[in-house]
Amino acid sequence: MNSLREKYTLVIGLEVHAQLLTKSKIYNSDANAFGSDPNTNLGVITLAHPGTLPKLNKKAVEFAIKMGLASHCEISRFNIFDRKNYFYPDLPKGYQLTQDRTPICKGGYITVTVKEGDRDVKLNRIHIEEDAGKSIHLEGERDTLVDFNRAGVPLIEIVTEPDIRTSEEAGALLSEVRKMVRYLDICDGNMEEGSLRCDANVSVMLKGATQYGKKVEIKNMNSIRNVQRAIEHEFDRQISLLERGESVVSETRTFDANDGKTYGMRTKEELNDYRYFPDPDLSPMEVSDAWLKEIQDTMPELPRALAKKYTNEYQLPEYDALVLTDSKDVAQYFEAICGRTKNYKAASNWVMGPVKSYLKELSLTADEFPVGPAIIAEMIELIDGGKISYTIASQQIFTELLKNPNKTAFEVAQQLNVIQDSNQDSLMPIINEVIKEFPLKVEEYKHGKKGIIAMFMGEVMKRSKGKADPKVANELLTKKLKEV
Amino acid sequence: MKIDRTLLDKIAHLSRLEFDEKDAEKMMKDMTAIVDWVEKLKEVNTDGVEPLTTMSHEINMLREDEVKPHLDHEAALLNAPKKDDVYFRVPKVLE
Numbered sequence: 171m172n173s174l175r176e177k178y179t180l181v182i183g184l185e186v187h188a189q190l191l192t193k194s195k196i197y198n199s200d201a202n203a204f205g206s207d208p209n210t211n212l213g214v215i216t217l218a219h220p221g222t223l224p225k226l227n228k229k230a231v232e233f234a235i236k237m238g239l240a241s242h243c244e245i246s247r248f249n250i251f252d253r254k255n256y257f258y259p260d261l262p263k264g265y266q267l268t269q270d271r272t273p274i275c276k277g278g279y280i281t282v283t284v285k286e287g288d289r290d291v292k293l294n295r296i297h298i299e300e301d302a303g304k305s306i307h308l309e310g311e312r313d314t315l316v317d318f319n320r321a322g323v324p325l326i327e328i329v330t331e332p333d334i335r336t337s338e339e340a341g342a343l344l345s346e347v348r349k350m351v352r353y354l355d356i357c358d359g360n361m362e363e364g365s366l367r368c369d370a371n372v373s374v375m376l377k378g379a380t381q382y383g384k385k386v387e388i389k390n391m392n393s394i395r396n397v398q399r400a401i402e403h404e405f406d407r408q409i410s411l412l413e414r415g416e417s418v419v420s421e422t423r424t425f426d427a428n429d430g431k432t433y434g435m436r437t438k439e440e441l442n443d444y445r446y447f448p449d450p451d452l453s454p455m456e457v458s459d460a461w462l463k464e465i466q467d468t469m470p471e472l473p474r475a476l477a478k479k480y481t482n483e484y485q486l487p488e489y490d491a492l493v494l495t496d497s498k499d500v501a502q503y504f505e506a507i508c509g510r511t512k513n514y515k516a517a518s519n520w521v522m523g524p525v526k527s528y529l530k531e532l533s534l535t536a537d538e539f540p541v542g543p544a545i546i547a548e549m550i551e552l553i554d555g556g557k558i559s560y561t562i563a564s565q566q567i568f569t570e571l572l573k574n575p576n577k578t579a580f581e582v583a584q585q586l587n588v589i590q591d592s593n594q595d596s597l598m599p600i601i602n603e604v605i606k607e608f609p610l611k612v613e614e615y616k617h618g619k620k621g622i623i624a625m626f627m628g629e630v631m632k633r634s635k636g637k638a639d640p641k642v643a644n645e646l647l648t649k650k651l652k653e654v
Numbered sequence: 655m656k657i658d659r660t661l662l663d664k665i666a667h668l669s670r671l672e673f674d675e676k677d678a679e680k681m682m683k684d685m686t687a688i689v690d691w692v693e694k695l696k697e698v699n700t701d702g703v704e705p706l707t708t709m710s711h712e713i714n715m716l717r718e719d720e721v722k723p724h725l726d727h728e729a730a731l732l733n734a735p736k737k738d739d740v741y742f743r744v745p746k747v748l749e
Contacts, residue, residue: 193720202721207727212725212727213725227716229719258747305747312746315738315740316742318742453708455713455716
């Protein structure tokens with residue numbers, strides 16, 4: 171199959187739906203809350219009772235604009251809403267209020283990182299719409315059960331151009347989107363719970379062709395990994411069809427995570443005809459310069475910009491920058507340390523090492539980390555000042571701080587009696603004593619066996635009960651050995 | 655433009671409506687008349703006229719993002735033709 175793949179170009183476009191973290195729904199003031207008891211966040215507008223009219227949630231618009239600004243889109247200044255008409259039991263009105271003619275964000279791109287480097291994936295649009303309710307099909311149950319809590323929850327739909335060429339790029343785009351919505355605080359990005367969902371349009375064409383092949387829309391992939399698996403499977407399936415002289419049928423297919431294959435969905439609906447038309451109930455919406463500016467002013471630093479700052483300004487390796495900006499809470503914690511020490515690499519090491527492994531072990535976010543960033547900064551300063559060693563700090567002091575997060579690092583160091591001795595007056599007698607005790611070793615050293623200094627250092631450390639500042643002790647020892 | 659049986663059936667299906675022979679005849683006649691009348695409107699020159707999407711002159715009727723009291727669970731389910739203690743029930747939807 172691999173050699174056959176060489177003959178074809180894979181063409182992918184993604185449609186990513188993100189549920190917005192507003193308090194209320196998009197067209198009414200019912201609660202937008204995940205995990206409520208079924209059918210408890212409902213009002214007459216959600217249920218489409220006769221005579222009810224929608225009213226647009228300002229916050230939902232602002233969240234959509236934020237994503238548009240982060241994705242370099244043009245923001246539509248004049249917006250209307252459209253009705254997408256279809257019957258389904260989880261859609262109370264019989265139409266979805268969405269944006270067809272005037273998506274709030276047009277064009278733009280999202281930069282993704284793949285093996286070959288960075289590339290910009292072109293967007294077609296980002297528009298605002300409402301989510302539908304949830305249908306529950308239980309085994310052995312004659313009815314379908316419907317929970318309308320999700321009906322009317324605000325969504326943005328991010329639509330890429332058919333600009334993606336590999337499943338790796340598709341995965342990179344999704345993880346970038348997830349990172350962005352989390353940094354922007356507009357969606358929790360949880361794919362398992364469905365707050366971030368992705369459909370993939372996949373087609374293949376012969377290399378060098380200019381005409382896209384017939385596309386298939388794949389649904390039901392609840393993780394980035396599964397989106398990639400579905401695309402890989404679809405790539406081979408479509409090539410096989412074409413190689414056998416058959417053609418690809420334009421259809422909606424569902425992904426089965428158990429066998430990694432896609433299956434055509436049997437729909438009773440003949441060709442979908444959504445009969446879009448402008449919704450006359452919602453007033454047109456204009457985005458003024460002032461409003462846009464207001465939103466621009468609340469934009470946080472985004473992960474890519476932060477990573478760039480870490481490599482350029484902080485001189486950190488790219489790997490560090492990537493790990494530190496992977497989630498907003500960790501980046502913020504790291505930033506807070508950097509506000510208090512200029513040793514950025516040490517700050518990075520602390521966060522990527524002891525801090526992150528503690529968070530991972532207990533499944534916490536950095537906001538929940540007991541020890542404040544100021545204390546970590548203090549430890550870095552203590553280490554750099556020779557007061558404590560990194561080993562002692564990362565093992566004993568750190569452990570103690572986790573138990574007593576209200577103490578300062580210095581207090582804990584004192585309490586544990588681990589403050590290093592960098593005082594020449596107290597170190598010299600120990601050094602002299604060691605040198606006196608091992609005259610033969612001194613001779614060996616003088617005859618060029620420089621490695622033996624490790625043995626002297628070991629003795630000094632032992633006799634100082636581990637409190638000698640190794641750096642100072644080493645300097646004094648080397649100097650002394652030259653003299654004798 | 656004439657609404658024929660094929661088009662009527664398609665529209666009826668999309669609207670989840672069913673017509674018997676007699677009603678279908680009447681529908682095709684009525685709908686053809688409606689479409690003809692709309693065709694007539696096309697004779698008006700609308701060059702440079704923005705599409706009218708709303709009869710109101712209001713712009714930006716937005717609401718703040720606040721949760722307000724809504725229906726309680728029982729009231730929400732009250733008018734459902736079929737329900738249980740928790741859910742709305744509909745005939746099995748097969749995909």
